[in-house]
Structure formats: C-alpha cells, structure tokens
Amino acid sequence: MSPPRTHPVIAELEAIVGGGGVIAQADELVVYECDGFTIPRNKPLAVVFPTTTEQVSAVMKALGRHKLQIIPRGSGTGLTGGIVSIGETPGVQVSTARMTKIHQVDLRNRWALVDAGVANLALSAAVASSPLHFAPDPSSQRAATIGGNVATNAGGLHTLKYGVTVNHILGLEVVLTDGSVHQLGGPAGHGIGPDFVGLITGTEGTLALVTRVWCKLVPRATAFRTALAFFSNTRQACQTVADIIASGIVPAALEMMDGSMIKIVEDAFHLGFPATAQALLLIEVDGQELGLDEDLATIEAICKKNGADSVEASRDPKRRAELWSGRKRAFGAIGRISPSYCTQDACIPRSKLPDVIEHIAKICAKYNLRITNAFHAGDGNVHPVLMYDETKVEEVRRAMDASGEILRHCIAVGGAVTGEHGVGIEKLPYMRDMFSPTDLAWMHKIRAALVDDDMLNPFKVLPRDGVEIDLLAPGRKVPQ
Amino acid sequence: MSVVSALPKRVDSPEGLAEAVRDAAGSGAQVRISGSASMPLTAFNEQRPVQAISTLRMNKLIEHAVPDMTVIVHAGMTLEALQKHLAWHNQWLPIDPPAVNGRNPMQRTLGGIMASNSLGPLRMAFGDWRMLLLGAKWVDATGTIVKGGGRTVKNAAGYHTPRLLVGSCGSLGAYCELTLRTYARPVDEQCVIFFCRDAAHAEELTAAILTSPTNPAYIEAIGGATFSRNPLQLPTAGAGTVVLAVGFLDRPSTCAAQIETVRALAAAAGTESISQTAAQAGRLRLWLTSEPASRLAVRMHGLSSDAAGCVAKFEALAPEAFVVAEAGTGVVRASFKDVDPLALWPKLLEMLPAHATLVPIQGVTVAPVGAMGLLDRLKKTLDPAGVFGLPPR
Numbered sequence: 001m002s003p004p005r006t007h008p009v010i011a012e013l014e015a016i017v018g019g020g021g022v023i024a025q026a027d028e029l030v031v032y033e034c035d036g037f038t039i040p041r042n043k044p045l046a047v048v049f050p051t052t053t054e055q056v057s058a059v060m061k062a063l064g065r066h067k068l069q070i071i072p073r074g075s076g077t078g079l080t081g082g083i084v085s086i087g088e089t090p091g092v093q094v095s096t097a098r099m100t101k102i103h104q105v106d107l108r109n110r111w112a113l114v115d116a117g118v119a120n121l122a123l124s125a126a127v128a129s130s131p132l133h134f135a136p137d138p139s140s141q142r143a144a145t146i147g148g149n150v151a152t153n154a155g156g157l158h159t160l161k162y163g164v165t166v167n168h169i170l171g172l173e174v175v176l177t178d179g180s181v182h183q184l185g186g187p188a189g190h191g192i193g194p195d196f197v198g199l200i201t202g203t204e205g206t207l208a209l210v211t212r213v214w215c216k217l218v219p220r221a222t223a224f225r226t227a228l229a230f231f232s233n234t235r236q237a238c239q240t241v242a243d244i245i246a247s248g249i250v251p252a253a254l255e256m257m258d259g260s261m262i263k264i265v266e267d268a269f270h271l272g273f274p275a276t277a278q279a280l281l282l283i284e285v286d287g288q289e290l291g292l293d294e295d296l297a298t299i300e301a302i303c304k305k306n307g308a309d310s311v312e313a314s315r316d317p318k319r320r321a322e323l324w325s326g327r328k329r330a331f332g333a334i335g336r337i338s339p340s341y342c343t344q345d346a347c348i349p350r351s352k353l354p355d356v357i358e359h360i361a362k363i364c365a366k367y368n369l370r371i372t373n374a375f376h377a378g379d380g381n382v383h384p385v386l387m388y389d390e391t392k393v394e395e396v397r398r399a400m401d402a403s404g405e406i407l408r409h410c411i412a413v414g415g416a417v418t419g420e421h422g423v424g425i426e427k428l429p430y431m432r433d434m435f436s437p438t439d440l441a442w443m444h445k446i447r448a449a450l451v452d453d454d455m456l457n458p459f460k461v462l463p464r465d466g467v468e469i470d471l472l473a474p475g476r477k478v479p480q
Numbered sequence: 481m482s483v484v485s486a487l488p489k490r491v492d493s494p495e496g497l498a499e500a501v502r503d504a505a506g507s508g509a510q511v512r513i514s515g516s517a518s519m520p521l522t523a524f525n526e527q528r529p530v531q532a533i534s535t536l537r538m539n540k541l542i543e544h545a546v547p548d549m550t551v552i553v554h555a556g557m558t559l560e561a562l563q564k565h566l567a568w569h570n571q572w573l574p575i576d577p578p579a580v581n582g583r584n585p586m587q588r589t590l591g592g593i594m595a596s597n598s599l600g601p602l603r604m605a606f607g608d609w610r611m612l613l614l615g616a617k618w619v620d621a622t623g624t625i626v627k628g629g630g631r632t633v634k635n636a637a638g639y640h641t642p643r644l645l646v647g648s649c650g651s652l653g654a655y656c657e658l659t660l661r662t663y664a665r666p667v668d669e670q671c672v673i674f675f676c677r678d679a680a681h682a683e684e685l686t687a688a689i690l691t692s693p694t695n696p697a698y699i700e701a702i703g704g705a706t707f708s709r710n711p712l713q714l715p716t717a718g719a720g721t722v723v724l725a726v727g728f729l730d731r732p733s734t735c736a737a738q739i740e741t742v743r744a745l746a747a748a749a750g751t752e753s754i755s756q757t758a759a760q761a762g763r764l765r766l767w768l769t770s771e772p773a774s775r776l777a778v779r780m781h782g783l784s785s786d787a788a789g790c791v792a793k794f795e796a797l798a799p800e801a802f803v804v805a806e807a808g809t810g811v812v813r814a815s816f817k818d819v820d821p822l823a824l825w826p827k828l829l830e831m832l833p834a835h836a837t838l839v840p841i842q843g844v845t846v847a848p849v850g851a852m853g854l855l856d857r858l859k860k861t862l863d864p865a866g867v868f869g870l871p872p873r
Contacts, residue, residue: 108687109783109810131691153636164634166610166643182853188810190608190647191781192597192839193871196854198610198643202636222693242547246570248664288693291734347632349548379633380548416635423637434637435627442626442862443639449861450854461638 009066009092013048016058021098023047032093035078036140037426039342039396040471044071045090049098053173053181053211059094060209061179063455068092070177070456072205074117074148077140079345080424082152082204086459086469094209096147102126103212110217111170111187116147116210120154123215132217135162138420147210153202155420160378161252161286162218164420166201171214174200174207177452187214199446204422206457207450221252221286225296226320227313229303230277234258237279238353240306241377244283245350247302249295252286254378255327258357261372261385265326268333273326277309281377282327284320330374331385338370338387344403346410347419350380356413360384360406367402369395381419382410393472400471408433423461425471431463488514488532494554494617494625494656497538501654502623504531505867512869513654515556515589518580518596522649522869523845530869535591538656541565549662550614550631555591555655562590571662573612576600576765578813581842582773591655596841597647600769601698604808605729606663609646615659616642620652621863631659644858649871651855652862666729669697671761672739674724675717675752682722682788686807688745689726690784694738697729700768701788701807703795709802712763714754719799722788724807725768727761768804774815776824776843782836784810793831797824815842 013022023029024046033041045068050056063070069091073083085091099115102123106112107130114123120141124133136149137156144154150172155164162168171185184196200207231237241254257265259278266273273280281303285295296313303311314320334341348356357373360382364371370387384406388399407417407430417423417430431440443462459469489504491497504511509531510524516536524530535556542552546569553562559577563586566572577598579585588598594609606612615629628641645653676682682701689699704721707714717723726742728735739755746753756764771777780790787805794814795803805812816824821843832838859866 106783108690108785110690153640155634155636159634163607163611164636166640167607184854187835188781188783188837190597191779191837192647192649194648194652194855194858195597195610195643195646198646199639199641201640203639207639219695245549246547246664248667250663288695290693290695290737291730294731294734347630347634349545349550349632351545351547376634381634414631416630416632416637418636419632419634420636427637431638434630438624439627439641440638442620442628442641445861446639446641446644446858449857 007045009062009068010046012062013046013059016062017048017050017055021049032076033084035076035081035083037079037081037424040081040084040425042085043090044085044093047073047093047095049095051098053175056094056175056209056211057179057181060175060177063092064177064179064452067453067455069458070094070209072096072151072209072457074145074151075119075143077144077148078152078424079343079421080426081471082422082424082457082460084425086425096145096211099211106187107132107217109187112215112217114146114213114215116213117145120144120146120149127217131219133220134215135168135218136165146213146215150201150210150213151203151205152422153420155381157253157255157376160254160376161250166198168216168218169197169201169213170216172197172200172210173212175209175211176450177455185214202422204424204457204461206461207447209456223289223292224284224286224317224320225292225313225315226323227283227296227299227303227311228323229281229283229308229311230274231279231281231308232276233307234279234357235354236307237281238377240281240303240308241353242350243302243306244299245378247298249285249298251283251378253282253284254376255282256280256375256377257327257330258373261330261374264333264337264372265330268336269326269329271326274309282323327374334372334385334387340390341385341387342399342403344384344386344406345418345421346382346407346415348380348382348410348413348415352413352415353377353380356382356410359409363402363405363409367398369399369402379419380415396472404429425460425469428463428469488534490534490537492537494538494619497533497535497654497656498619498623498625500533501619501621501867504533505621505623505865510869511867513650515592516558516583516587518583518588518592522651522871524869525866535589535654542657544569550659551662552631552657552659553590555658556589558587558589559593560586566662567665570665572665573660574602574606574663575612576602576769578769579771580777582771585769590658594646594658595648595650595655601700601727601765601806603806603811604699605697610643612661613642613646613658614661616645616655617657618645618653618655621865621867625656626653629659633661647871649869651868651871652858653868668732668735669727669729669758669761670735670739670756671725671727671764672743672753672755673714674726674746676722676724678720679722679788679792682724682807683785685724685746685749685751686784686788689742690808692741692745694741695728696726696808698727698765698806699808700725701791701805702768703791703801703803705795705799706802706804710767712760712767720792720796722791725764727765771802771813771815772817774802774817774842775819776816776821777841778814778828779839779841780812780832780836781839782810782812782833784808786810786833786836787812790831790833794828797827
C-alpha cells in the first residue's frame with residue numbers, strides 16, 4: 001500500500017467524519033480517478049464520505065480554508081468526466097455515497113425525503129408495496145444516486161411521458177461553499193420566487209452540493225402494451241415517430257435502433273430480427289388498463305401506414321420482456337465487436353432525425369470509424385455509439401474528433417449538445433456553439449454569486465476563455 | 481412610491497424592451513414589467529421612481545415547428561392568441577391559469593403567466609412550467625438580451641437559466657421570447673361533480689380517487705358557497721360542504737369508463753354526483769379559474785391532503801369568498817371581496833398547515849423581511865442597481 005497523501009486538510013477531514021470516512025492512499029484512489037467517461041483520468045487528493053448535512057457543511061468550510069477544489073460525487077456513474085480533477089492541484093471529492101437514509105415517505109401526498117446518496121432504484125424499492133414509484137430511470141439506476149440524478153438532470157427510457165429528473169423534484173437541501181445550508185422548495189414544491197430547484201438541477205455540482213432531496217412519487221404503471229416494428233427505410237421509421245406523437249398518444253418509451261445496431265444485436269442474441277431491416281422501433285404505452293388497447297391499435301395502424309415491413313403488437317408480459325431484451329442488451333452486444341466504444345448524447349428536434357442519422361454515418365465514414373445507433377427517438381435524444389480501440393491514441397483522437405463534429409451538427413440543426421448525460425468536461429468545447437458569450441456570461445455570474453473563490457467543481461459545464469482541457473491529460477494542460 | 485410616467489412605455493420587440501430597460505436603468509429608475517397587469521405585487525424601493533413597461537404589443541408568434549410540437553412566441557402574446565393558433569394544428573398549450581382581479585385569464589400574457597408561476601387545474605396532468613418551458617430569451621438588468629435553454633424536449637446543456645425566472649415576478653429579468661412544448665389536443669373532456677358533506681369527506685374521496693385505477697387530469701375542490709354561485713345552472717351546495725370536480729382528458733369511451741369507476745367509489749359512501757360531458761366540463765373548468773375582482777387574492781402552495789380542509793376554512797372566513805383548490809396538487813386559490821386585506825392576511829397565515837406557503841396575489845404587499853438567501857446573492861450579482869423589484873414573500 002502506498003503512503004497516504006499528507007496534505008494537512010486530511011487530518012481535518014478525518015476529525016469531521018472519522019478516520020474511516022476519508023480515503024487518501026494513492027492506490028485506493030485509483031477507482032476515483034474517473035467516472036463512466038474513462039478517457040480523462042486524474043486522481044483526487046482525497047475522497048471524503050460525510051454522513052450528515054452538518055458534516056458536509058463542516059467539510060466545505062475546511063476545504064474552503066485550504067482553497068482546495070471541492071468535487072461533489074455520487075456513485076461515479078456520470079458519463080462526462082464531471083468528477084475528474086482539473087489542473088495541477090488535485091481536488092477533494094466529497095462523496096454522498098454514505099448518506100443513504102430515506103427520512104420520510106408520505107404516500108398520501110406522493111413524496112419522499114431522501115439523502116442525496118440514496119440509489120435511484122432504492123427509493124422505488126422502498127415504496128414497492130404501494131402503487132407509487134420514483135419515475136426517473138437512467139440505465140445506471142441501480143447504482144446512480146438521486147443526488148447524482150439531480151446533478152445531471154438524468155433522463156432514461158421513459159422520459160417522453162414522465163419527464164426527466166427535474167420534473168420529479170419538489171425540493172432540495174443544498175450546502176454552498178461557505179458551508180451555509182439552504183432548503184429550496186419542499187414537499188409542496190415551487191410556489192413563488194425564482195425556481196432555484198429548477199436552476200440547480202442539472203448544474204452538475206457546480207453551484208451547490210445537494211444533501212437531501214424531496215422526491216415526487218408517481219403512480220406506477222400497472223398495464224403495458226408493446227409494439228415492435230421493422231422498417232427498410234430510416235425515414236419511414238422517423239415519420240412513424242412523429243405521427244404517433246401527433247396522434248395525441250404519449251408513449252412511455254419510443255426507442256429506435258438503426259440497421260447496424262439491429263445486425264449487432266441479432267448476431268449476438270439471435271432474436272430473429274430481419275437481416276434487411278434498416279430501422280427498428282420499440283414502442284410502449286403504459287398506465288392503467290383503460291384505453292391501452294385502443295392506443296396500441298392506433299400505433300399499429302400508424303406503423304403500417306408508414307410502410308413498416310412488420311409490426312408485432314403484444315399485451316403479453318412475457319412477450320413484452322422478449323421484445324425489450326434486444327434494446328436492453330444492445331450496448332452490451334457492442335462489446336463483442338469493439339474493444340472500446342463511446343456513447344454520444346445529443347438531442348435534436350424530432351423532425352431532423354432522418355437527416356442527422358444520415359449525417360452521423362457520413363462523419364464516421366470520414367473518420368474511418370464504425371458507428372451504430374440506439375436511441376430515444378420519441379424525444380429526439382440520439383446516442384450514436386462510436387467504436388474504437390482505446391489502446392491506440394490516434395484512434396481515440398479520431399473518435400473524439402468525430403464526436404465533436406457530430407455534436408456540432410446536432411447543434412446546427414437546432415439541437416442541444418447533450419440530452420441527458422450533461423456537459424462535464426467532455427462537452428465543454430461545444431458549449432460555445434450552442435450559447436453566445438452573453439448567455440455563458442450570465443451562467444458564470446450565477447456561479448460567481450453562489451460559489452466562493454471558484455472552489456466548487458471548477459472548469460466543468462461552463463467553458464472559460466483561454467482554457468482548453470486536454471481530455472487525455474486533464475491534470476496537466478490547464479493554464480492556471 | 482414615485483412613478484416616472486403614469487402611462488407604461490409600450491414596446492413591440494425584444495430589442496425595444498432591452499432599450500426601454502436600458503433607458504430606465506440609465507435614469508436611475510426601477511422597472512415594472514407589465515403584460516396584462518396580472519403579476520403579483522412586486523416590492524420596489526419606495527425612494528426611487530418606477531418606470532412601467534408594457535409588453536402587450538410584443539406579441540408575435542416567431543415559429544411553430546408543428547411536427548416537433550414546439551412553438552416560439554414573444555412573451556407579450558396572450559394565451560388566447562396562442563391557443564387559437566395552435567388549435568388550427570390540433571395542438572394546445574395545456575395550461576389554464578386563473579384570472580387575476582376578475583380579468584379574463586385567456587387575456588393574460590404568456591410571459592406574465594410564467595413569471596408569476598401561474599397554472600390551474602391542468603397542472604395535475606401536465607406538470608409545471610419545467611415540463612413546458614424549453615428555452616427563453618429575456619432582458620436582464622443591464623438591458624441585454626440573454627438566451628438560455630433550447631428547443632428540444634430534453635436538454636442538459638449548461639445552466640437552465642430560463643427556469644430560474646419562473647415565479648421570479650420579473651425580479652431578475654423580463655422574458656421576451658419563450659420556447660414552449662405543445663401537446664396534441666385531447667379528443668374529449670368529461671368530468672364528474674361530487675357533493676361532499678364536508679372537507680373530511682372530500683379529502684377521503686380525493687385520496688380514494690388518487691389510488692384508483694384512473695388517471696384524472698384534474699381534481700378540483702370547491703367551497704360549497706363558491707360552487708353555489710356557479711353560472712352553469714348546476715345544483716347548489718350547502719355552506720360548509722365541499723364539491724369535488726374530477727376531470728378526464730382522453731377518448732370518449734375511456735373518459736366515460738373512468739368516470740364510472742370514480743362514481744362507483746363515491747356511490748359506496750352514498751355521495752351524490754353529476755357527470756358532465758365535453759362542453760359542460762370545459763365550461764366548468766374555465767369557471768373554476770375565473771376568480772372575481774377582489775380586495776385580497778391569495779394562492780397557497782401546500783399538500784394535496786390539506787387542500788379540501790383549507791377550502792372549507794378559507795370559505796368560512798368570508799362566505800362571499802371564491803375558494804377553489806387543485807386537490808390533486810395542493811394549490812388553493814382564494815379571492816375575498818368585501819374584506820380588509822391587512823386584517824385578513826394574518827388570519828390566513830395562522831391557518832396555514834405544515835409545509836404550506838401563502839402568496840399574496842392582490843391586496844397586500846409583503847415587504848421583504850430578513851435575508852432572502854440565494855435570491856439576495858443573485859440580485860447583488862445580476863441586478864446590483866436594483867432595476868427590477870422583488871417578488872412578494
């Protein structure tokens with residue numbers, strides 16, 4: 001075991017949270033050097049695990065006295081490098097992973113007060129005997145914390161109908177860098193005054209550290225209808241998406257896979273997908289039993305009207321699971337054909353889907369990269385998957401350059417540089433394509449108003465003049 | 481309070497609004513943004529002049545992306561103008577904000593509705609502004625046009641600054657352009673009205689409906705005396721009773737089936753009910769947001785389980801009051817006609833249940849008291865000269 005780092009703040013942190021609440025051994029810190037976006041890596045000085053809001057407040061004050069970067073961390077499932085220390089002086093990660101108490105559940109009024117470190121799925125499990133659940137369902141929901149969901153305004157498969165995290169948050173308890181504790185909103189939600197909960201949700205731990213969350217609970221669907229449609233033409237599939245939503249049906253999920261992803265999944269799992277299909281739509285409506293059969297019939301008719309080669313509609317739970325299995329296992333199947341891959345994330349107006357999917361293919365051909373797509377078509381949230389070999393630096397660079405060109409094209413057609421993953425450090429260079437200097441200056445002003453001495457997760461989300469971060473060496477290349 | 485001009489300065493474009501704010505700020509005046517004059521009372525520094533700026537002529541529809549179901553409009557556009565345009569494309573913005581001081585709520589401007597975080601019965605089905613507001617442009621205290629958010633239904637890029645201004649009552653900036661999510665118009669609307677003997681009975685039925693296999697678009701609790709003044713030729717309800725109106729937006733057959741389900745729930749407890757089909761249901765919902773002119777109007781944000789009880793308590797204070805609640809979400813609205821606002825306000829505060837907050841809409845200005853936490857910090861940075869006022873608190 002390597003010797004512990006000896007910065008004087010470590011003893012102070014141990015005094016606040018106890019000896020077992022601080023990690024400072026270099027070899028133990030390896031797992032904290034990156035999140036789910038594994039290209040940029042940099043070990044923090046230490047990781048501290050407070051268990052109460054009071055400890056978080058004391059930790060913030062201690063780190064403030066030492067002018068150290070404070071990097072909020074949930075369970076590390078982020079996808080944009082939001083917890084990587086930037087600059088030569090590593091920061092201290094403040095992890096909410098041991099703040100896991102569900103304080104109160106009010107089923108009548110449909111809310112729960114939880115610590116920020118409670119895992120997303122743990123809350124739904126805690127109320128499983130009731131008809132309610134916590135709706136945001138990012139694919140990392142087993143591990144991802146609710147505080148992390150708030151930080152990234154996490155989405156998931158069912159956001160088209162149920163919304164993203166911010167639509168399910170009634171209130172927050174946050175700690176600022178000066179150690180002050182603030183309650184924003186509460187069980188009754190937002191009344192009058194600026195919507196601070198709406199602002200702070202999605203700011204990726206750059207304005208405040210979230211310690212408690214008042215979560216909205218909503219009725220769990222008890223009935224489902226699922227349709228799987230194959231198309232020989234991507235445009236037909238995209239038109240089907242638009243027509244379904246224009247019909248007034250809001251599906252719980254409306255997922256699409258392109259021809260290459262269909263082939264990857266079929267080769268891996270032999271689900272009987274047609275070899276010539278160029279697009280697959282997986283459509284699900286849910287809720288109460290009433291009306292679902294009519295919705296399914298309408299969806300089936302729209303698919304056929306738009307030239308679907310085949311449509312399978314099902315109300316059988318077993319068949320539903322089978323229909324979903326291809327989509328849910330899609331990303332795992334990519335591992336069979338590529339040692340590494342990067343899942344990009346952008347959101348575009350739905351009407352631009354066909355053109356953007358075609359353009360993404362052209363970009364990847366230009367960079368000589370393999371590409372495949374599985375995404376949330378209903379809300380225009382594309383997830384092009386770029387395949388590369390991470391042992392080849394030149395190939396990694398090509399994947400990053402191609403990603404950049406894809407993101408800039410999505411912005412150019414009226415889209416957002418990220419739909420649900422957030423900006424972190426990965427997407428910093430593209431923020432200027434989406435926002436003017438004036439727009440970004442306003443965001444910087446908000447940060448300056450709430451964050452003392454630029455300490456809280458600096459260099460993330462908001463680009464800075466004269467600062468470029470080399471993702472392959474985030475600890476060395478920042479002008480100080 | 482001194483006012484620079486009795487007449488508001490009228491602007492017809494975001495650039496015009498920016499210039500007007502710059503001019504006012506340059507002369508040391510504060511700025512009161514006025515759309516249809518339905519904003520809650522904003523607190524201004526009484527030692528400095530106030531320039532009113534009207535956005536009513538800044539009312540263009542910039543773009544309606546029909547297949548994407550998004551629309552970009554000037555903030556001075558009225559809700560009625562937008563709904564009329566969207567209806568041509570079988571779409572709508574699913575909001576039904578309440579009237580303020582007896583004015584037609586459809587004549588309220590979208591910027592004002594949003595800046596005052598106003599929503600009505602449909603909040604239960606369609607959520608709050610976080611679900612509907614995709615992006616915006618606004619004029620800040622320096623007279624600069626700033627943009628935030630985007631035009632897609634999902635967007636995790638940067639700080640969602642437009643959301644910060646929702647409910648801010650123009651204290652941080654003045655909306656000039658809004659990008660909104662639209663929905664397909666529902667095929668049908670039906671509702672059922674339950675006559676509950678008291679608040680406890682109404683709460684019991686509300687709780688039962690919320691756990692039933694139905695998906696109500698709204699559950700409104702109405703004071704018995706308030707309901708008895710309805711202009712829709714519906715039966716009257718006794719004093720102290722609470723009426724529940726439960727509405728559904730769906731296909732006709734699905735609406736009817738859900739109404740039968742909730743009627744069966746109520747019938748088991750011997751509760752009388754009347755069902756209303758499309759036009760009647762729509763008129764009833766509209767009436768529920770038609771709060772009359774009053775000397776004191778308030779909005780309470782509380783818990784669903786307290787809604788019916790507060791309706792009964794507020795109505796008992798002044799029998800001529802108009803008191804309705806969104807029983808599904810816990811928002812109670814009350815307008816009091818012949819009362820002394822300053823005398824009644826503290827009584828209402830005393831009645832507040834746990835977790836609830838009370839917002840004055842008309843009749844009292846609640847002076848800022850003590851530290852305002854994060855808003856004070858933001859005001860110092862974004863509006864250090866105090867060009868804009870402060871929201872009621």
